[in-house]
Amino acid sequence: DGGITQSPKYLFRKEGQNVTLSCEQNLNHDAMYWYRQDPGQGLRLIYYSQIVNDFQKGDIAEGYSVSREKKESFPLTVTSAQKNPTAFYLCASSEDYQETQYFGPGTRLLVL
Amino acid sequence: DQQVKQNSPSLSVQEGRISILNCDYTNSMFDYFLWYKKYPAEGPTFLISISSIKDKNEDGRFTVFLNKSAKHLSLHIVPSQPGDSAVYFCAASAKYTGNQFYFGTGTSLTVIP
Numbered sequence: 001d002g003g004i005t006q007s008p009k010y011l012f013r014k015e016g017q018n019v020t021l022s023c024e025q026n027l028n029h030d031a032m033y034w035y036r037q038d039p040g041q042g043l044r045l046i047y048y049s050q051i052v053n054d055f056q057k058g059d060i061a062e063g064y065s066v067s068r069e070k071k072e073s074f075p076l077t078v079t080s081a082q083k084n085p086t087a088f089y090l091c092a093s094s095e096d097y098q099e100t101q102y103f104g105p106g107t108r109l110l111v112l
Numbered sequence: 113d114q115q116v117k118q119n120s121p122s123l124s125v126q127e128g129r130i131s132i133l134n135c136d137y138t139n140s141m142f143d144y145f146l147w148y149k150k151y152p153a154e155g156p157t158f159l160i161s162i163s164s165i166k167d168k169n170e171d172g173r174f175t176v177f178l179n180k181s182a183k184h185l186s187l188h189i190v191p192s193q194p195g196d197s198a199v200y201f202c203a204a205s206a207k208y209t210g211n212q213f214y215f216g217t218g219t220s221l222t223v224i225p
Contacts (some may be wrong), residue, residue: 098207098208103156
């Protein structure tokens with residue numbers, strides 16, 4: 001049963017703390033993406049990776065970091081430099097870059 | 113700078129009638145378009161796509177129309193069902209130039225039984 005999993009579903013961050021959001025896919029997709037959704041806004045691209053060991057900044061990469069050491073995994077770290085981290089974070093993957101993207105269930109990050 | 117716009121934040125339709133969701137874009141280089149459906153606290157689910165070589169694509173109750181000269185696309189749902197109640201996002205990209213996807217802000221559809 002192929003798909004994309006994100007964990008945890010909810011995550012709480014204290015001021016000054018880094019947190020890492022997990023994204024795993026077993027679809028054998030080459031490309032993976034991280035988006036952020038805020039109320040009343042569309043999805044905004046944070047980072048994307050077209051292939052293992054490669055990733056590129058999206059429109060709102062400041063305060064975030066990623067790694068792509070394995071094809072199936074694309075974790076996102078929200079660093080303390082991200083001043084407004086409260087949002088719904090969505091991970092997606094596609095067979096190749098620019099093909100149709102399939103999304104995970106999302107992680108809601110809240111700042112305490 | 114919002115390159116993809118969904119100007120109607122919400123839409124209500126009676127069950128059995130047609131739902132028409134609209135999307136406008138500004139970049140004439142966009143050539144590949146997607147529609148997604150999203151329930152609260154879940155990830156978007158892919159519905160239907162269309163490339164710029166077509167002006168219509170149909171999949172069951174869902175049809176997407178593309179008007180390239182007007183830079184406008186629409187999603188028609190016929191007949192509308194209560195389970196269609198969700199937020200619908202359109203997305204666009206310049207696929208063959210390696211451009212990222214840009215998403216609209218979404219339209220919340222409510223189908224009234």
